Amino acid sequence: MRCAALACAAVVMFAHAAAAQDATTTPARPVPLFNRWQENWSPLADPALRTEPGDALKYIPLSATNPASYLSLGLNLRERVESNDAVGFGAGGNRSDSYLIQRLQIHADLHLNQHWQLFTQLEDARDYGKRNTTPVDRNPLDLRLAFLAFTNTFAAGTFKARIGRQEFAFDLQRFVSLRDGPNVRQAFDAVWADWETGRWRFIGFISQPVQYADKHDFDDTSNRHLRFSMLRAERLVFGTQELSAYYSLFARDNARYIDGSGRELRHVFDTRYAGAARGFDWDIEAMAQRGSVGAKDIRAWAIGTRAGYTFTSIDWRPRIGLQVDAASGDRRRGDNTIGTFNPLFPNGYYVTLAGYTGYTNFIHVKPSVTVKPTSRLTVMGALGLQWRETTADAVYTQPNVAVPGTAGKGGRWTGAYGQLRADYAFNANLAAAVEMVHFDIGDAIRRAGGHNSNYLGVELKYLW
Secondary structure, X not given: OHHHHHHHHHHHHHHOOOOOOOOOOOOOOOOOOOOHHHOOOHHHHOHHHOOOOOHHHHOEEOOOOOOOOEEEEEEEEEEEEEEEOOHHHHXXXXXXXXXXXXXXXXXXXXXXXXXXXXXXXXEEEEEEOOOOOOOOOOEEEEEEEEEEEEEEEOOOOEEEEEEEEEOXXXXXXXXXXXXXXXXXXXXXXXXXXXXXXOOEEEEEEEEEEEEOOOOOOOOOEEOOOEEEEEEEEEEEEOOOEEEEEEEEEEEEEEEEEOOEEEEEEEEEEEEEEEEEEOOEEEEEEEEEEEEEEOOEEEEEEEEEEEEEEEOOOOOOOOEEEEEEEEEOOOOOOOOOEEOOOOOOEOOHHHOOOOOOOOOOOEEEEEEEEEEOOOOOEEEEEEEEEEEOOOOOOOOEEOOOEEOOXXXXXXXXXXXXXXXXXXXXXXXXXXXXXXXXXXXXXXXXXXXXXXXXXXXXXXXXXXXO
16 A cells, blocks of 8 residues: 555556556456546446445446446545644644544446447545644545546557546655645646556646635636646666656746745656666656746756565565765855746655645655564664755755745754555555654754654545
C-alpha cells in the first residue's frame, strides 16, 4: 500500500495498457486499484469468476453480446487517527492536537463498449476533534470525480481522452500528485489527451484545480484563479526504465510570497529518469522554474533523488535506500528576483505524513532500511537530516507554508527526524498502516517559538 501512495498511480497510468492480458489466456479476477477508474471488471462476465459477495454489483451487464458494456459500483473508506504535537512545530501559537479523519467515497463506473467510459465518484471527508480544520481536512458530501473518457486503438497506437473532473499524478508524485496523504484528495477540472505508440507516450492537458469548500453539500467549484496545463513526453528505455520530460504552465492570481505578491506566471521544466536493474532501483528528477510574480522574476529549481539496493537472496528482502532532495529559496529580500521554489501539488507521503517538511528552501538527506517480514507486511525505518538552502528564506512545512519568524534568522540547520512506518495488507480489499515521526528542531525554529515535535498516525483503508 505504500507503493500505491507514492508511485503506483503514476506507474499504472504509464503501463496499464502494456499489462493487459493476452486474449489467449484465461482472465484473472480483478482487484481494486489505487485509481478506481482504471479498473476493468469485464472478466466477471464469466460466472466462474464471481466468487465474492457483492459481485452482482461489481459487474452489472448492459449488453447480452458485449461484455465490455457494463456498470460497476464501488466504495473506498479510510479511517485515520492522528496525534500531532503541533502544525509548524508549535510556532505561531499552534497547539498539540489529536483527532480522527474519515474519508468515504462511492463511485459508479459505466462502460459503453470498449471505447467509452463515464466515471462518477462522490466524496464525504470529515474530521472529528481537530482544533484547526483546514481545506484539506474536511469536505462534506460533494462531487469528487465526474468525467467522460474515450479510448481507441489504431494500427499505429492508442488514443485516449478525458473531459471533466478528474485526477492525475506523475512519477513519485513529488510535484504533481493526487494528494492522498491528507483527507481531501486533489482533483482537476480538465481536458486530457494522450497518444501511446510503442515505447512512447505523449500527454497534454489544460486544467483548473478544484476549489474545495465545506459550508454545505456540493459547493466545490473550479478555481478560476488557478490554471495548470502540461505537455509531457515519456519513453521506455533500456527495457523497462523510464525517461520523461514535461513543460507545464502554473498561473495563479493574487499569489503571495515572503518577497513578493501579484499574478504568478510560472513556467516549469521537468525531467526524470527511473528504473531498476540487478537489485538496484533509482528515481532522479530535476525541475527548473522561470516566470514572474507581479513585477519580479522567478528563478527557482529543485532536484529529487531516491535510490536503493534490495537483497533479494536474504530473508525479509532488506532494501537499503538513500533519498536526497533539494529546492531553492529566495536568497535576497527586496531585489527583483523570487527564488522560492513552488512545489505545485506535492504529496506528503514522499517525505512523511507528519507534514513537518515542505519541498521549499531545503536540503534533505534521508537514509532508510525497508524489510518485508512477510509478503503482507512492509516495515520502513529512516533518519532524515534537513538544512535550509538559504537562511534568507524561511523554513517551510508541507506543502509550502512558511514557519513564522524563521526567514532571515538562525542558521541553515533545520533539524533531524526519525521515521518508522509499517504497512500491512490483510487482503486485496483491506490494509492498515502505522507511521511515527519524531522531529528534533534546529536553532531557527527554536528562536521562532517552535519545539521538538512528534506525530503518530494509525490508518485503516477498505476498498470494495
